[in-house]
Amino acid sequence: xxxxxxxxxxxxxxxxxxxxxxxxxxxxxxxxxxxxxxxxxxxxxxxxxxxxxxxxxxxxxxxxxxxxxxxxxxxxxxxxxxxxxxxxxxxxxxxxxxxxxxxxxxxxxxxxxxxxxxxxxxxxxxxxxxxxxxxxxxxxxxxxxxxxxxxxxxxxxxxxxxxxxxxxxxxxxxxxxxxxxxxxxxxxxxxxxxxxxxxxxxxxxxxxxxxxxxxxxxxxxxxxxxxxxxxxxxxxxxxxxxxxxxxxxxxxxxxxxxxxxxxxxxxxxxxxxxxxxxxxxxxxxxxxxxxxxxxxxxxxxxxxxxxxxxxxxxxxxxxxxxxxxxx
Amino acid sequence: xxxxxxxxxxxxxxxxxxxxxxxxxxxxxxxxxxxxxxxxxxxxxxxxxxxxxxxxxxxxxxxxxxxxxxxxxxxxxxxxxxxxxxxxxxxxxxxxxxxxxxxxxxxxxxxxxxxxxxxxxxxxxxxxxxxxxxxxxxxxxxxxxxxxxxxxxxxxxxxxxxxxxxxxxxxxxxxxxxxxxxxxxxxxxxxxxxxxxxxxxxxxxxxxxxxxxxxxxxxxxxxxxxxxxxxxxxxxxxxxxxxxxxxxxxxxxxxxxxxxxxxxxxxxxxxxxxxxxxxxxxxxxxxxxxxxxxxxxxxxxxxxxxxxxxxxxxxxxxxxxxxxxxxxxxxxxxxxxxxxxxxxxxxxxxxxxxxxxxxxxxxxxxxxxxxxxxxxxxxxxxxxxxxxxxxxxxxxxxxxxxxxxxxxxxxxxxx
Numbered sequence: 001x002x003x004x005x006x007x008x009x010x011x012x013x014x015x016x017x018x019x020x021x022x023x024x025x026x027x028x029x030x031x032x033x034x035x036x037x038x039x040x041x042x043x044x045x046x047x048x049x050x051x052x053x054x055x056x057x058x059x060x061x062x063x064x065x066x067x068x069x070x071x072x073x074x075x076x077x078x079x080x081x082x083x084x085x086x087x088x089x090x091x092x093x094x095x096x097x098x099x100x101x102x103x104x105x106x107x108x109x110x111x112x113x114x115x116x117x118x119x120x121x122x123x124x125x126x127x128x129x130x131x132x133x134x135x136x137x138x139x140x141x142x143x144x145x146x147x148x149x150x151x152x153x154x155x156x157x158x159x160x161x162x163x164x165x166x167x168x169x170x171x172x173x174x175x176x177x178x179x180x181x182x183x184x185x186x187x188x189x190x191x192x193x194x195x196x197x198x199x200x201x202x203x204x205x206x207x208x209x210x211x212x213x214x215x216x217x218x219x220x221x222x223x224x225x226x227x228x229x230x231x232x233x234x235x236x237x238x239x240x241x242x243x244x245x246x247x248x249x250x251x252x253x254x255x256x257x258x259x260x261x262x263x264x265x266x267x268x269x270x271x272x273x274x275x276x277x278x279x280x281x282x283x284x285x286x287x288x289x290x291x292x293x294x295x296x297x298x299x300x301x302x303x304x305x306x307x308x309x310x311x312x313x314x315x316x317x318x319x320x321x322x323x324x325x326x327x
Numbered sequence: 328x329x330x331x332x333x334x335x336x337x338x339x340x341x342x343x344x345x346x347x348x349x350x351x352x353x354x355x356x357x358x359x360x361x362x363x364x365x366x367x368x369x370x371x372x373x374x375x376x377x378x379x380x381x382x383x384x385x386x387x388x389x390x391x392x393x394x395x396x397x398x399x400x401x402x403x404x405x406x407x408x409x410x411x412x413x414x415x416x417x418x419x420x421x422x423x424x425x426x427x428x429x430x431x432x433x434x435x436x437x438x439x440x441x442x443x444x445x446x447x448x449x450x451x452x453x454x455x456x457x458x459x460x461x462x463x464x465x466x467x468x469x470x471x472x473x474x475x476x477x478x479x480x481x482x483x484x485x486x487x488x489x490x491x492x493x494x495x496x497x498x499x500x501x502x503x504x505x506x507x508x509x510x511x512x513x514x515x516x517x518x519x520x521x522x523x524x525x526x527x528x529x530x531x532x533x534x535x536x537x538x539x540x541x542x543x544x545x546x547x548x549x550x551x552x553x554x555x556x557x558x559x560x561x562x563x564x565x566x567x568x569x570x571x572x573x574x575x576x577x578x579x580x581x582x583x584x585x586x587x588x589x590x591x592x593x594x595x596x597x598x599x600x601x602x603x604x605x606x607x608x609x610x611x612x613x614x615x616x617x618x619x620x621x622x623x624x625x626x627x628x629x630x631x632x633x634x635x636x637x638x639x640x641x642x643x644x645x646x647x648x649x650x651x652x653x654x655x656x657x658x659x660x661x662x663x664x665x666x667x668x669x670x671x672x673x674x675x676x677x678x679x680x681x682x683x684x685x686x687x688x689x690x691x692x693x694x695x696x697x698x699x700x701x702x703x704x705x706x707x708x709x710x711x712x713x714x715x716x717x718x719x720x721x722x723x724x725x726x727x728x729x730x731x732x733x734x735x736x737x738x739x740x741x742x
Binding site: 067068069070072073079080083084085086087088090091092093094095096097098100101104105106107108109110111112113114115116121138139141142145146 | 348349351376377378380381382383384386387390391392393394395396397398399400402416417420424524525526528529530531532533534535536537540
């Protein structure tokens with residue numbers, strides 16, 4: 001029997017029920033036999049976007065590798081909330097070494113698997129944006145340029161949340177953090193600073209780069225699955241709202257992730273060998289106010305027309321640059 | 328087989344004989360020749376089944392090593408000086424995680440002022456990091472000690488630094504008896520890790536430990552090092568059985584039994600010291616510390632118990648207090664009333680001459696030494712610079728002023 005073409009927004013939530021899809025298009029997360037790599041009982045805050053992102057990504061990678069996976073974790077929330085000695089939430093082999101060396105640990109594990117003739121065992125390195133775009137950047141770039149067989153996943157919550165919400169190079173302009181307070185004539189984080197690591201990753205011409213968001217599970221899982229079908233250095237950056245750091249309600253986490261994408265603030269795309277190969281189109285464009293409003297870190301921006309239009313400009317530029325609107 | 332080769336090349340051949348599985352390479356003088364030679368050995372296929380990784384920093388070198396060792400691969404890297412400091416965080420991490428990585432340190436000073444020549448400040452900066460630290464006297468020992476190092480590391484599940492003086496050993500060409508593969512295979516069985524990253528038996532490594540258990544974890548690290556005081560001589564005995572050479576152990580002594588004065592030292596300088604001792608008439612003995620961590624307190628105390636005085640001769644010091652090795656030796660000698668003098672020499676590659684040693688020995692036997700002596704210190708230059716600093720708020724760079732006063736640089740007059 002022919003299947004009806006199902007669009008993921010049919011249910012109005014982008015989380016179309018598995019029952020509407022044929023077997024191979026169903027999410028890993030929606031199946032009974034998912035690996036639960038990051039198991040229950042961990043100490044993440046209510047509404048933690050990173051916990052969702054990690055769970056989605058690692059379960060998908062486990063399915064893609066027939067459960068032959070090793071994860072290397074940077075210091076940060078994900079490490080702290082999952083492994084308070086003597087407990088662990090990880091049901092997969094997992095190692096934490098330091099804040100700035102997760103990518104290098106991944107390189108080492110992959111090298112060991114190669115010499116042991118266990119190249120069926122795949123390696124993921126993961127960290128937050130601080131551990132990735134700042135302190136871990138040297139090791140990350142080294143892993144990229146050597147094209148080591150590691151998938152690096154950055155859970156991007158736009159700041160150092162584990163140490164009490166300080167600015168990282170992934171913190172957006174205007175955002176309040178403990179080190180960019182909303183005081184003075186230009187409150188919050190500066191607008192002319194920061195770096196775009198997915199594009200920098202692409203400049204290394206590694207085989208695969210993608211951005212993803214926890215609001216769209218199918219898209220995220222498809223990107224992880226694709227990454228695991230490729231050998232060499234790969235990078236996925238997942239947008240993971242942080243209720244604690246952003247001053248948002250825990251129940252808003254998934255919604256904020258969606259608004260970031262639908263406003264153009266967080267462009268979703270894939271790049272292969274240095275070229276952009278796909279972008280996720282905005283279905284129903286929203287003004288950036290919709291995204292900013294539920295977050296206390298932007299409260300001052302909403303009262304500041306110059307800052308507000310600067311944020312809107314960023315979103316508009318993303319839309320132009322990545323072609324995020326259907327022609 | 329006897330070969331006339333550079334120390335670094337000898338070390339590379341020794342490491343190759345140990346069948347390393349992952350080698351991380353980053354250049355820093357004076358260890359660079361070692362990883363260069365290993366690169367050629369891997370690329371030519373002489374080392375089989377080995378991943379040789381050109382990393383982007385020393386921090387990455389040891390971090391990649393931590394990953395590969397935790398995943399069960401026999402792992403080697405080398406560093407020196409600033410590189411050791413750059414990887415400092417990973418140095419502590421490797422020992423904390425109990426990973427039997429072997430790392431050569433081509434001993435070199437630490438800047439500023441930048442200086443590429445030999446002293447032992449780099450290894451000493453990591454003396455409390457939980458690694459086994461073995462110092463070698465010559466290139467034969469350097470070769471032999473690397474082979475022992477893998478065995479010690481894997482027996483204890485702890486990382487080992489083999490410390491060899493930069494240039495003096497790394498770049499010196501000497502006759503070395505390079506063991507054959509059969510002998511090494513007999514001595515060093517394949518690496519069986521205690522804990523390993525394996526999808527069939529998942530473990531979490533590197534979890535957060537709070538105040539309720541941290542002291543116990545650190546105490547066990549100390550206890551394991553203490554146990555190494557038995558293991559290191561045992562492994563040296565095993566080595567002797569197969570290779571017929573005494574290259575390791577905790578200490579080595581020369582004429583300490585009937586000497587009034589014993590010079591205690593680390594590394595290659597013992598060669599010069601022994602020659603200088605032979606050239607004069609005083610009864611002077613020598614003791615070389617081969618294992619600095621763990622520190623063999625009892626063995627040193629026992630070897631020095633009949634001395635009238637001890638002179639610790641070291642190529643490093645702790646700014647603000649004095650000799651590092653001397654402080655450790657004092658602990659060994661506490662309660663004995665035997666005076667321990669400390670002599671700081673050879674910093675940043677300054678030559679240690681027999682002439683200076685003869686003068687030092689003459690002063691030593693008369694107990695005519697300060698508590699801390701900086702051998703061959705140019706007092707005039709130092710006094711002039713100190714005077715300038717006391718007079719002027721802005722006296723310019725100390726190093727550059729001293730070079731100018733010493734006549735090395737003919738630069739513009741100071742501000």
